[in-house]
Amino acid sequence: MAAFPLVVNFVGDYGFKVVLVxxxxxxxxxxxxxxxxxxxxxxAPLAPGETxxxxxxxxxxxxxxxxxxxxxxxxxxxxxxxxxxxxxA
Amino acid sequence: MAMLKTEEWYDLARQTNWTPRYVDKQDLFPRELSDLHxxxxxxxxxxxxxxxxxxxxxxxxxxxxxxxAYSVRAALARGRFYENAxxxxxxxxQLHFGGATFLEYGSVSAFGRGTxxxxxxxxxxxxxxxxxxxxxxxxxxxxxxxxYLGKSRAFDWAHKxxxxxxxxxxxxxxxxxxxxxxxxxxxxxxxxxxxxxxCFTNLQFVALSADAARFGDHTFATMLQTIQxxxxxxxxxxxxxxxxxxxHGKTVExxxxxxxxxxxxxxxxxxxxxxxxxxxxxxxxxxxxxKEFMQEWVSDQxxxxxxxxxxxxxxxxxxxxxxLETFHHAQQLGVxxxxxxxxxxxxxxxxxxxxxxxxxxxxxxxETFGTVWDVIIDNVLEGRxxxxxxxxMPMICNMSxxxxxxxxxxxxxxxxxPLDYKGRRYHFGSEVDRWIxxxxxxxxxxxxxxxxxxxxxxxxQNAEAVLQYMDMAPEERGTDGTNYAWVExxxxxxxxxx
Ligand SMILES: [Fe+2]
Ligand SMILES: [Fe+2]
Numbered sequence: 152m153a154a155f156p157l158v159v160n161f162v163g164d165y166g167f168k169v170v171l172v173x174x175x176x177x178x179x180x181x182x183x184x185x186x187x188x189x190x191x192x193x194x195a196p197l198a199p200g201e202t203x204x205x206x207x208x209x210x211x212x213x214x215x216x217x218x219x220x221x222x223x224x225x226x227x228x229x230x231x232x233x234x235x236x237x238x239x240a
Numbered sequence: 241m242a243m244l245k246t247e248e249w250y251d252l253a254r255q256t257n258w259t260p261r262y263v264d265k266q267d268l269f270p271r272e273l274s275d276l277h278x279x280x281x282x283x284x285x286x287x288x289x290x291x292x293x294x295x296x297x298x299x300x301x302x303x304x305x306x307x308x309a310y311s312v313r314a315a316l317a318r319g320r321f322y323e324n325a326x327x328x329x330x331x332x333x334q335l336h337f338g339g340a341t342f343l344e345y346g347s348v349s350a351f352g353r354g355t356x357x358x359x360x361x362x363x364x365x366x367x368x369x370x371x372x373x374x375x376x377x378x379x380x381x382x383x384x385x386x387x388y389l390g391k392s393r394a395f396d397w398a399h400k401x402x403x404x405x406x407x408x409x410x411x412x413x414x415x416x417x418x419x420x421x422x423x424x425x426x427x428x429x430x431x432x433x434x435x436x437x438x439c440f441t442n443l444q445f446v447a448l449s450a451d452a453a454r455f456g457d458h459t460f461a462t463m464l465q466t467i468q469x470x471x472x473x474x475x476x477x478x479x480x481x482x483x484x485x486x487x488h489g490k491t492v493e494x495x496x497x498x499x500x501x502x503x504x505x506x507x508x509x510x511x512x513x514x515x516x517x518x519x520x521x522x523x524x525x526x527x528x529x530x531k532e533f534m535q536e537w538v539s540d541q542x543x544x545x546x547x548x549x550x551x552x553x554x555x556x557x558x559x560x561x562x563x564l565e566t567f568h569h570a571q572q573l574g575v576x577x578x579x580x581x582x583x584x585x586x587x588x589x590x591x592x593x594x595x596x597x598x599x600x601x602x603x604x605x606x607e608t609f610g611t612v613w614d615v616i617i618d619n620v621l622e623g624r625x626x627x628x629x630x631x632x633m634p635m636i637c638n639m640s641x642x643x644x645x646x647x648x649x650x651x652x653x654x655x656x657x658p659l660d661y662k663g664r665r666y667h668f669g670s671e672v673d674r675w676i677x678x679x680x681x682x683x684x685x686x687x688x689x690x691x692x693x694x695x696x697x698x699x700x701q702n703a704e705a706v707l708q709y710m711d712m713a714p715e716e717r718g719t720d721g722t723n724y725a726w727v728e729x730x731x732x733x734x735x736x737x738x
């Protein structure tokens with residue numbers, strides 16, 4: 152368990168945020184945490200039941216949602232994008 | 241007593257490049273401080289400043305300028321201009337005095353470098369006047385800011401800013417240390433006197449003083465005008481040096497210095513002047529948009545000057561033109577959202593009428609930048625003020641020191657330009673910022689942005705600790721400059737629609 156800073160663009164936002172999460176979270180939980188912090192703040196709130204995916208910039212395939220952040224092969228301040236499900240899910 | 245006319249003695253009197261007998265030339269003018277381009281000594285003999293002034297004339301003129309500025313200030317001191325000014329204008333004054341004063345002071349020593357290490361006698365002479373100018377600019381900024389201290393603590397930042405690690409201040413230091421304080425005197429003249437002073441200070445001082453006069457802020461307008469008239473003189477040190485570099489086959493080097501400095505200054509002035517002109521200046525007092533002013537001043541006048549000299553427009557001109565449409569709009573969002581991190585009381589400047597103006601000046605504004613403001617407006621209308629300040633820190637560019645931004649919305653584009661160097665990942669807001677780093681990585685590597693410091697645990701990882709690290713006393717933290725009154729037109733619109 153350690154604090155892990157990620158550089159996050161929640162797609163639709165005007166820029167990147169530094170989202171600090173626990174590396175024991177799964178990628179799916181990281182997306183939820185980013186949504187808690189940013190949806191309804193800089194982008195529209197999530198619709199009920201709306202799902203999210205996490206991608207590395209320029210990659211079509213999302214990171215697996217159930218893998219732990221600590222095991223996802225990312226470095227501190229890695230850049231990730233949070234997509235709403237309709238994009239490339 | 242009969243006196244010689246200035247032109248009869250001036251040129252001779254400033255030819256002080258005699259042959260040293262007690263020290264080596266290299267000790268007198270060390271390469272690192274005088275000229276990294278290794279121009280021959282006699283190359284500098286042809287330096288000819290377009291603007292010539294004697295010390296006697298200089299002192300008389302400067303005295304007149306000060307008398308003018310201070311008497312306008314005294315005449316208007318009893319009025320209630322500040323109290324009655326629009327919130328946006330207050331924000332502009334607070335931002336300007338906190339952000340610009342210590343740069344003026346820094347320029348005193350930057351010109352000192354030209355005075356001591358410049359290799360042309362004329363350059364040393366003009367740089368001496370430059371230092372004196374910058375002392376005056378510092379003094380007039382401090383004095384005028386101090387008048388407002390009793391009205392808002394934000395004006396404390398005219399004195400306080402340089403001693404803090406506020407993110408805006410870190411960004412300014414990174415930029416101006418690069419172009420003003422850590423270059424040889426020849427490169428300094430190209431980067432500071434030419435790129436920064438000829439091009440960008442005009443933006444802040446010509447455009448802003450015109451806005452100030454229209455707004456009725458005659459004290460501020462007069463102060464800015466007296467500063468601009470100094471800039472018009474000492475900025476001209478750069479051009480003769482550029483000519484000398486080009487004549488001696490250093491065109492590529494000169495172009496690179498220009499390209500680096502232009503971009504670095506652009507990244508500072510786009511948020512500063514761009515936000516002041518397009519968001520803080522009350523709508524009825526705006527004459528040109530920031531973009532229009534830049535197009536006229538930079539794209540036309542400055543570029544013509546560059547091309548006349550035998551250089552090209554910077555290689556990234558297309559990127560610059562795109563940035564001109566977007567960067568300051570994204571920064572304005574961040575500046576308002578993260579208002580507690582600034583010493584000034586930011587205003588959104590996005591009333592329905594202002595949005596119409598923005599859409600007209602920047603077509604597509606509503607479906608891009610406007611989408612984030614829509615979310616903010618919903619939150620303010622619903623009383624969710626806690627949701628108007630994001631919980632996570634903004635990411636910061638490792639070159640500009642400003643937020644790493646792009647264009648929001650469905651048609652938006654937000655891109656990070658990363659670079660791995662010696663085991664560390666750097667993040668840049670544009671290809672140009674990354675390119676600058678790559679030109680001389682060791683110059684920039686190792687600098688920690690506020691985010692790097694946060695991520696490495698230099699301060700406890702929470703918002704309060706970050707604010708304390710930045711020396712933002714609770715009473716100084718920026719709030720909405722209108723106390724959210726700006727949202728009322730939207731409440732009325734929605735009331736009608738419902
Ligand atoms: Fe100055
Ligand atoms: Fe200056």
